[in-house]
Amino acid sequence: MSDKSLKVVLLGCGSVGSQVVRLLTEQAADLEARVGARIELAGVAVRRLDAAREVEVPAGLLTTDAAGLVARGDIDLVIEVIGGLEPARSLILSALENGASVVTANKALLAEDGPRLFEAAAKAERDLYYEAAVAGAIPIVRPLRESLAGDRVTRVMGIVNGTTNFILDKMDSSGAGFSEALEEAQELGYAEADPTADVEGFDAAAKAAILASLAFHSRVTAADVHREGISEVTAADVASAREMGAVVKLLAIAELREDRVAVRVHPAMIPRSHPLASVRGAYNAVFVESQAAGQLMFYGPGAGGSPTASAILGDLVTVARNRLSNTTGAGESAYADRAVQPMGETHTRYHVAIDVEDRAGVLSAVAQAFAEHEVSIQTVRQEGRGADAQLVVVSHRATDAQLAATVEQLRTMEIVREVTSVMRVEGESE
Structure with missing residues (x-):
């Protein structure tokens, strides 16, 4: 000693x-x-x-x-x-x-x-x-800052908020609605009396900014992160994901896109085969993709x-x-100084649920709206409801701006009763 x-x-x-x-x-x-x-x-x-x-x-x-x-x-x-x-x-x-x-x-x-x-x-x-x-407790800052310093990280996708993961996991496993699952999270001490910072994505957005700054050697602040919470996620959304073989998670995603950084936090459907889909309860996990190391997974208790x-x-x-030893470790690395990509230019897939009139020509009219904004449809599922029906459309990759314009047009169409849900689909190969 x-x-x-x-x-x-x-x-x-x-x-x-x-x-x-x-x-x-x-x-x-x-x-x-x-x-x-x-x-x-x-x-x-x-x-x-x-x-x-x-x-x-x-x-x-x-x-x-x-x-x-x-x-x-x-x-x-x-x-x-x-x-x-x-x-x-x-x-x-x-x-x-x-x-x-x-x-x-x-x-x-x-x-x-x-x-x-x-x-x-x-x-x-x-x-x-x-x-x-x-x-x-999950070691993720040091791996990004030091262990992967010789590699080129291309994507970081994680579940970084235990409260929202507990709520969504409860909705998936029990069929509970958001309010019911939130109440249980509060009773168990996983959610604060005022859960806004967690359920509206502010906590995850701050963490996403830190991860993006580390991964892409650029200064990214919370204000740069597109943020959506989970308060609008319904039991129907979770059930629809289950029918697709997917699960809903609140994801923090940072990507390198043509030398720009895309950073976002939002609920998304991911395949149950994806490693992040198995993250249960209040646990966290971060999935990292890099050129040389490939895919890495960091998992453990995210709070407490x-x-x-x-x-x-x-x-x-x-x-x-x-x-x-009178020295210092790694400091800030912001040499790349990459710009942040606007959310409207970010590409992903989408799950759109639409209540429509149940009559001939409806499907072709809806498909035409997608086509006019160059959003390609991957699958369509229709369920009849008497005089009405629900269409569930899953798109191929498109920009957020293209999808927003499509949804805006759908909401003006006479045959459309309501666009009931719009959710991104992540975690599959491009």
């Missing part, structure tokens, strides 16, 4: 922060052996000193003065798990300016203002690591105190080793 020590402070002591404290305490000897120096917890910043916590924190370490803690000047490493944009951004910048390296789990901040943080880290010659910001703390401790060990 070494007589050296590194001082670490923790910002936030909620579900994740409490587990970080626990692991730092329980694994102190192992961490010292792996790092080559003792890891000394020098302070824990919290909003309330008297709040109930999952682990006992020595009273002398607790403080409500987070700004003073990171500005001390004798701190080697700061772990930020308070989340949100402020005061997290100011605290991280202050920590870097005062000579500390930073480990963060803050996906929202990285997706909003990552370049500024990376520039500050580079200027200070300190590390900024963030494995826990995407997919909890202990899994996220595991990723944070992994970063802590790496950053601590770098600190001892």
Whole structure:
């Protein structure tokens, strides 16, 4: 063992922060052996000193003065798990300016203002690591940033939000509607009382921006990500997917298209044969395609105190080793500076359900609407409903703009009662 020590402070002591404290305490000897120096917890910043916590924190370490803690000047490493944009951004910048390296789990901040943080880290010659910001315990940031640095990644597609995956999995396995599945997710603690960030895709969009930035060496922010949530997904959509041998998932997709980056988050049908289709409950998975390595799958718990703390401790060990050797790890790689492709130019397949009059000539009229916008039809299924019928059309690949124009025209046609569902179909070979 070494007589050296590194001082670490923790910002936030909620579900994740409490587990970080626990692991730092329980694994102190192992961490010292792996790092080559003792890891000394020098302070824990919290909003309330008297709040109930999952682990006992020595009273002398607790403080409500987070700004003073990171500005001390004798701190080697700061772990930020308070989340949100402020005061997290100011605290991280202050920590870097005062000579500390930073480990963060803050996906929202990285997706909003990552370049500024990376520039500050580079200027200070300190590390900024963030494995826990995407997919909890799943190692995906480091593989993209380091392991695949010699390869050319062409596509990243993942289930990166456990709440929405639990809801959609419940709808698929039980036939439940969205509201019913959401209520169960809230009862089990998988969904917040206000689930907007999860079910409307904001959480997944932030993670998609981070993954796209890493994979394609370009700066991508959450504002660049086309986002759709799952609140409009119906039991009928899920049942229709099942009839096609598919399952509905909320997907974060980043693709390299003619030297531009296409980034989107939306519900989609994927074949049950695809590896992502088997991801159940609140688990996450990321599917990576690259030129040399081919197809890679990363799977595991995507949230929770202990899994996220595991990723944070992994970063802590790496950053601590770098600190001892007076070096830094990989920083931001944005040399490619690729533009983001507009969603309207993104190609995919579509599943469109249309309620129509059940009479002769309807199918040909609907097919003509697709043809006028150069959207080729792959399959059509019709179900009679007395005087009405439902057409379920699955297209070949077309642009989002072409499909939107087709749907707009369908809604103006006299024979069309309603376009009840439009959903993308992913996961099949082009």
